[in-house]
Amino acid sequence: MKTLTFELFANLERLAGASTCQVEARDDVLTVADALALLASERPELASALDRCACVSGDSIVRRADPVPADGRIALLPPVAGG
DSSP: OEEEEEEOOHHHHHHTTSSSSEEETTOOOOBOOOOOHHHHHHHHHHHHTTTTTTTTTEEEEEEEEEEETTTOEEEEEEEOOOO
């Protein structure tokens, strides 16, 4: 088991009521997509917003097919609207 930490911003932070969310992941959680699916199952209030988020590790955007970052931290950036 490993702990994954998701950093939440904007509407995700409001939905979760916190700026971070931690989940315990089994060893079969290998990709960012796996990690997002686990987060959606453990925090259903976030599920509908996750598909539209960019995922960031450190200062790099990561794709859903990429491996879970070694430090287990993923920042979730929802799309920004403005005019």
